[in-house]
Amino acid sequence: MENPGDRKVMKVLSGESVFPPPIWLMRQAGRYLPEYRKTRATAKGFLDLCYTPDLAVEVTLQPIRRFGFDAAILFSDILVIPDALDRNVRFVEGTGPLMDPISAEEIGRLDGGGMHAHLAPVYETVRRLRAELPSETTLLGFSGAPWTVATYMIAGHGTPDQAPARLFAMQHPESFMTLLNLLAEMSADYLIAQIDAGADAVQIFDSWAGVLSEADFARFAIGPMKRIVDRIKAERPGVPVIGFAKGAGAMLENYRAATGIDCVGLDWTVPAKLGQKIQEGGAVQGNLDPLLMVAGGAALDRGVDTVLETLGGGPLIFNLGHGITPQADPENVTRLIKRVRSAGNS
Numbered sequence: 339m340e341n342p343g344d345r346k347v348m349k350v351l352s353g354e355s356v357f358p359p360p361i362w363l364m365r366q367a368g369r370y371l372p373e374y375r376k377t378r379a380t381a382k383g384f385l386d387l388c389y390t391p392d393l394a395v396e397v398t399l400q401p402i403r404r405f406g407f408d409a410a411i412l413f414s415d416i417l418v419i420p421d422a423l424d425r426n427v428r429f430v431e432g433t434g435p436l437m438d439p440i441s442a443e444e445i446g447r448l449d450g451g452g453m454h455a456h457l458a459p460v461y462e463t464v465r466r467l468r469a470e471l472p473s474e475t476t477l478l479g480f481s482g483a484p485w486t487v488a489t490y491m492i493a494g495h496g497t498p499d500q501a502p503a504r505l506f507a508m509q510h511p512e513s514f515m516t517l518l519n520l521l522a523e524m525s526a527d528y529l530i531a532q533i534d535a536g537a538d539a540v541q542i543f544d545s546w547a548g549v550l551s552e553a554d555f556a557r558f559a560i561g562p563m564k565r566i567v568d569r570i571k572a573e574r575p576g577v578p579v580i581g582f583a584k585g586a587g588a589m590l591e592n593y594r595a596a597t598g599i600d601c602v603g604l605d606w607t608v609p610a611k612l613g614q615k616i617q618e619g620g621a622v623q624g625n626l627d628p629l630l631m632v633a634g635g636a637a638l639d640r641g642v643d644t645v646l647e648t649l650g651g652g653p654l655i656f657n658l659g660h661g662i663t664p665q666a667d668p669e670n671v672t673r674l675i676k677r678v679r680s681a682g683n684s
């Protein structure tokens with residue numbers, strides 16, 4: 339029988355402390371898994387993988403079957419929103435994502451009206467996933483945060499410091515806010531549609547929050563995030579939201595209160611004391627250095643123990659501090675899960 343009450347990730351998201359903590363890994367479906375590479379090779383391209391429910395369901399389930407994670411994350415990408423806006427999004431092997439860089443004039447002409455039709459296969463994937471997943475496994479939907487998605491739309495590709503988007507925001511402040519507001523409304527619509535299709539909770543990835551000044555973090559990261567969370571809380575009350583503002587450092591202290599999110603994602607650079615302070619307000623998620631999944635061995639064990647000692651006393655969803663990398667060894671994931679799940683048994 340379906341008993342969503344058994345979903346440990348949901349318990350933590352409601353503020354309960356569960357020990358050993360539930361665990362999943364950001365980017366848990368991906369190139370470090372041979373079965374992913376095999377399925378990926380059958381798709382015409384990466385977006386084709388995202389928009390073919392048979393394939394997207396399969397790659398979402400692969401890490402659940404292999405490792406028994408406590409949560410599955412929908413297989414898709416944050417850049418399906420610019421794709422739905424006709425920005426000519428491509429994923430080029432070895433180069434990362436590319437799209438047509440947007441101008442201030444073009445921002446005024448963007449039209450998100452076709453989004454739900456374009457993303458219907460993603461909603462179908464969510465529906466099938468909820469039906470196929472074990473009842474104790476939480477299903478997470480996700481989107482990118484407006485700032486992070488905008489950095490790709492403005493540069494047309496990934497950059498190390500997001501200089502193109504920061505400069506654009508200085509030179510075209512009104513167009514830039516128009517873009518962030520549009521992305522916030524579309525992201526809210528997109529996440530609500532994922533919730534209606536069966537997502538139990540959603541995560542919003544602000545992977546490039548760490549390059550912003552304090553004033554810009556308030557305007558470009560917190561403002562749009564709050565706008566999305568306000569809509570979810572008003573329109574789908576009770577559905578938890580995880581916010582992950584990578585690299586935001588001391589600005590994370592106020593992030594939960596300022597945005598209304600239920601759980602604060604912590605990257606691996608967040609100091610223990612700050613993490614604990616944030617956890618006084620509710621759930622946190624993180625924050626093992628993802629490179630430990632390449633290194634393995636005693637270094638991995640020590641890293642796991644440190645996260646558990648630091649954050650294991652409160653509401654914690656064990657995760658990495660950012661996505662797992664293609665170089666990771668699946669054996670190290672097995673070792674990680676075993677160590678987390680046997681914690682407290684000695």
Ligand SMILES: Cc1c2[nH]c(c1CCC(=O)O)Cc1[nH]c(c(CCC(=O)O)c1C)Cc1[nH]c(c(CCC(=O)O)c1C)Cc1[nH]c(c(C)c1CCC(=O)O)C2
Pocket residue numbers: 363364365366367368369378384411412413414415416417429434435480496543545661
């Ligand atoms: C910034 C960002 C993107 N995408 C995402 C983010 C935020 C998280 C983060 O910071 O890592 C989020 C994302 N991307 C993907 C997922 C799927 C679900 C999961 O986590 O398992 C999720 C949640 C699949 C993917 N998205 C991508 C892949 C690899 C593409 C392939 O298989 O060829 C996967 C599995 C491609 C992608 N997509 C993106 C980039 C920069 C790249 C290229 C870099 C890379 O290759 O890792 C944009």
